[in-house]
Amino acid sequence: MTESKTYSFFLGCVMPNRFPNVEASIRLVLPKLGIELEDLEGASCCPAPGVIRSFSEPTWLALASRNLALAEMAGHDLLTGCNGCYGTFKETLSVIREHPERLKEVQKVFKGMGLKFKGTVEAKHLIELINDINPEEIKTLLTKSLEGIKVGVHYGCHLLKPSKNRPWKQTQRHTFLDELVELTGATSTKYKDKFLCCGAGGGVRGSQVAVSVDIAKEKLDNMIEVGVDCIVNVCSFCHLQYEVSQVQLNKELDEKKYQIPVIYYTQLLGLAMGLDPSELGLGDHMIDTKPLLDKIQGL
Amino acid sequence: MTDKISRETIRNEAMDPDFVDRIVEAGADRLRTCIQCGTCSSVCPSGRRTAFRTRELMRKALLGLKDEVLSSPDLWLCATCLTCLERCPRQIKVTDAIIIMRNMAVEEGYMLPEHRKSSKKLLETGHAVPINAANLEKRKKLGLKEIPPTTHSSKKALADVQKIMERTGFKKLILEDKEEK
Numbered sequence: 040m041t042e043s044k045t046y047s048f049f050l051g052c053v054m055p056n057r058f059p060n061v062e063a064s065i066r067l068v069l070p071k072l073g074i075e076l077e078d079l080e081g082a083s084c085c086p087a088p089g090v091i092r093s094f095s096e097p098t099w100l101a102l103a104s105r106n107l108a109l110a111e112m113a114g115h116d117l118l119t120g121c122n123g124c125y126g127t128f129k130e131t132l133s134v135i136r137e138h139p140e141r142l143k144e145v146q147k148v149f150k151g152m153g154l155k156f157k158g159t160v161e162a163k164h165l166i167e168l169i170n171d172i173n174p175e176e177i178k179t180l181l182t183k184s185l186e187g188i189k190v191g192v193h194y195g196c197h198l199l200k201p202s203k204n205r206p207w208k209q210t211q212r213h214t215f216l217d218e219l220v221e222l223t224g225a226t227s228t229k230y231k232d233k234f235l236c237c238g239a240g241g242g243v244r245g246s247q248v249a250v251s252v253d254i255a256k257e258k259l260d261n262m263i264e265v266g267v268d269c270i271v272n273v274c275s276f277c278h279l280q281y282e283v284s285q286v287q288l289n290k291e292l293d294e295k296k297y298q299i300p301v302i303y304y305t306q307l308l309g310l311a312m313g314l315d316p317s318e319l320g321l322g323d324h325m326i327d328t329k330p331l332l333d334k335i336q337g338l
Numbered sequence: 339m340t341d342k343i344s345r346e347t348i349r350n351e352a353m354d355p356d357f358v359d360r361i362v363e364a365g366a367d368r369l370r371t372c373i374q375c376g377t378c379s380s381v382c383p384s385g386r387r388t389a390f391r392t393r394e395l396m397r398k399a400l401l402g403l404k405d406e407v408l409s410s411p412d413l414w415l416c417a418t419c420l421t422c423l424e425r426c427p428r429q430i431k432v433t434d435a436i437i438i439m440r441n442m443a444v445e446e447g448y449m450l451p452e453h454r455k456s457s458k459k460l461l462e463t464g465h466a467v468p469i470n471a472a473n474l475e476k477r478k479k480l481g482l483k484e485i486p487p488t489t490h491s492s493k494k495a496l497a498d499v500q501k502i503m504e505r506t507g508f509k510k511l512i513l514e515d516k517e518e519k
Binding site for chain 2: 050052053063078079080081083087089090093097098148197211236241242245251254320323
């Protein structure tokens with residue numbers, strides 16, 4: 040990789056506290072791509088854009104600003120691997136930049152805490168950084184082709200929307216993640232309603248679990264229909280939704296239909312780099328990843 | 339006057355003209371330009387499987403049916419996927435409007451018990467989803483710092499976060515002994 044750059048790694052809640060295996064894969068793979076991670080000591084919940092923001096928007100803005108301030112004071116841009124946290128930080132920066140009085144309100148709340156915050160820091164999603172690297176450079180790091188693996192790509196909503204406040208090309212049909220998946224030799228398989236929400240956000244997972252799981256079921260059924268070997272996602276909350284919902288659905292329907300391994304992008308990339316699956320946290324999934332790993336081993 | 343026509347009357351007293359003003363002022367500009375086309379409902383993932391209709395919610399907001407909107411559990415069926423906001427031909431920030439109305443609902447005491455529970459966890463730990471024994475063990479096994487380097491490992495950080503929540507009124511909002519509506 041050309042030159043490395045350091046980022047303040049924001050963990051959030053779901054990744055360190057429920058899916059540390061995803062965190063392990065990020066910490067292992069990103070430095071190989073020239074992305075150095077520094078812990079954002081003392082960070083809190085982002086807080087969640089559809090939940091805490093729905094209860095008390097000023098609290099959401101202040102806590103999000105605190106996390107951003109910690110990165111700003113460390114002198115790095117903030118890096119997240121969760122679409123929800125990404126949404127919170129992108130929207131917070133947009134609010135305080137467009138409405139200076141909101142920044143003042145936040146600074147007032149920070150009084151006496153030693154938090155300096157001007158809002159000059161940027162928030163990045165790790166897939167944004169990976170997407171900015173020349174794909175040919177990434178390919179030089181890959182030792183194991185995943186050719187023959189059929190992937191159901193799930194982007195997630197807050198990674199892409201609101202599109203006015205996101206760095207991607209203006210389109211409703213993105214392809215960048217499919218291209219990053221296909222770098223490994225795997226195939227991104229077309230499936231029905233690929234851009235549909237996973238159903239976890241907005242407090243729906245927490246309070247209307249039947250509706251939430253039913254949305255996930257629709258996506259899972261669509262992926263099963265085209266015979267994917269795994270789901271690839273870039274969001275710890277979508278990751279949770281697909282892992283937990285499959286377990287719930289199997290229990291509820293008393294069958295074993297839902298067995299799609301749920302893989303975070305850095306886990307997939309790590310496999311293509313020839314890294315040890317257990318170091319990538321692939322032994323710690325709720326849905327067994329062995330069928331996928333066996334298939335990859337046999338390639 | 340009586341007749342045999344069955345009615346679903348929108349009562350004049352139920353309409354609060356200030357309601358829509360407050361939503362617009364809080365950031366959902368262009369809400370008044372809604373033409374009731376139904377695009378929002380047609381792209382809604384929750385609407386596909388429930389009676390939740392985004393278009394109806396926008397219409398009720400415009401009519402000022404404050405109590406009906408704020409007390410309705412439907413308000414909490416939006417997964418904030420933002421598809422309606424993207425597709426709205428009038429560029430109305432539909433999702434923002436819903437979030438603004440949710441803030442008003444919580445202020446009036448309409449908070450779902452599960453949401454109060456996550457909020458309490460945030461107040462106590464700085465995380466809406468805090469660490470647990472199983473994941474401490476997993477972290478250790480994976481060679482990660484056993485306790486994440488977040489508010490979980492810093493008393494000062496947690497104290498700051500709690501202070502912020504006190505100053506913004508969140509602590510009072512969540513812990514207040516309001517009767518669950």
